[in-house]
Amino acid sequence: MSFLEVKNIDVFYGDVQVIFDLSLEVMEGEVVSIIGGNGAGKSTLLKTISGLINPAKGEIVFEHAPIQTAPPEEIVERGIIQVPEGRRLFTLMSVKDNLIIGAYNSRAEKNVAETMEDVYSLLPKLKERESQLAMTLSGGEQQMVAVGRGLMARPKLLMLDEPSLGLAPILIKDIFRTVREIANQGTTVLLVEQDVKHSLSLSDRGYVLEHGRIAMEGPADKLLDDPHIKTAYLGL
């Protein structure tokens, strides 16, 4: 049974339609990738699930409750947490304060210290940097803080928007290993990526988004072998 279900949504920026009659679902415990090129509408989709934008049409259901009109803070309370594209850290706050603010919602707030222990053991680098201002970190470290901040919210569903963006190849490996580890610990993950090879190889299933529509979907290994994906996304 589906955990998150997006049903036939249309999304507009002003008069411009960006997402067309899109449907997808995520089961509890799954890792699902959404892949697609620049401007396909991936970030718009995540923003819509997070409640930053409301769909003009369609329904979004999480744990049996419709959430398509809920404000972002309510969606966070329900357990859907987004790590946004470009990290969006609170640059003039310390790493530790960034993590604490991640646990702002009422479910997470009750055990901030405990969750922080878990985050530090998953991402030990953050502990070393905890008193540093977020803006003084390197790109890779900033991405780790962004992921750590997301985990502080105790997500039921963690949505990551291009976590590998702008990172060196070795750091990209690190970040995907971290995502896999988070999934192994039982968190459901919805991963948006342009790095098709890495993201599909750690996912259960995938969706291909093109021009605001789902162009293809299926088990991740099937997609990796698909000729269209090979030519269009993997450059083979």
Add this chain to the structure above:
Amino acid sequence: MEFFLESILNGICMGSIYGLTALGLTVIFGVLKVINFAHGSLIMVSMYVAYWAIIYTGVHPYVALIIVVPVMYFFGYYLQDIVIKPIFKAEKDVREPITVIIVTTGVWYILDNLTLLIFGPQYRGIQNNPLRGKMLDIGNMLISVPKLWGFVTAVITAAAVYWFLQKTRTGRAIRATSLDREAASLMGINQFKIYNIAFGIGTAIVGISAVTLVPFYNIFPSVGVLFDIKGFIIVVLGGLGSIGGAIIGGIIIGLIESIAPMFMTATWAEAIVYGLFLVVLFVKPSGLFGVKYDW
């Protein structure tokens, strides 16, 4: 020499009160990112609230803080919630919503004229209060006691606001919202509630500054105008959103006002204030203590 030192000390004290009025403005701007043109009116309203609280209860002026601070907090909270928020929501995606500025200007006109209607144009002062006209005599120097109280209050208030923003849950949420609204929403922070709270806190600070003023300052419906332009200059001088910058910026203005008249006519002192303002805008637009950062 002593006279010079006396002017400096009185200038610092008066300047810190200016800084306190500007602190309220900077807290509101730091979060909402709009200049609140009703700022002077909020000072005026606070002064009337303080005035009547002191007159009716007959307490020491500073005891009136117990009344003025919560009254002004809720005044600011609901002013934002009822009047400004709907416009903010309508212009959610606009970076500097001009209509919000127009609305705050409307609030300014309404409050000033309402006060004129209700209380009339006359000047009021609290004649019988333990601080009025009091001077502290230190080695031939006369320091104004009510201004000295103002200085102490300004420093304590600034420290308390700083502590609140750094160490409390709501304080962190306010800082996060001021740095990145959308990211703050993704943390589960209700940004409109934070705007209300920030507006409430800024207005409560204005209330504190009014309590420091009424023991020695006369009030009348347009009294806020004397402080609002100064407030804007101080906020830019000190750096938008900077707490220490507001107080120090205020002290700089206070010093110029108290020292310059010893060497030139008083109108020149004002010219120096505006000149300094322009120089800072040209040389360091982020202000003397502002962080070089695009809000």
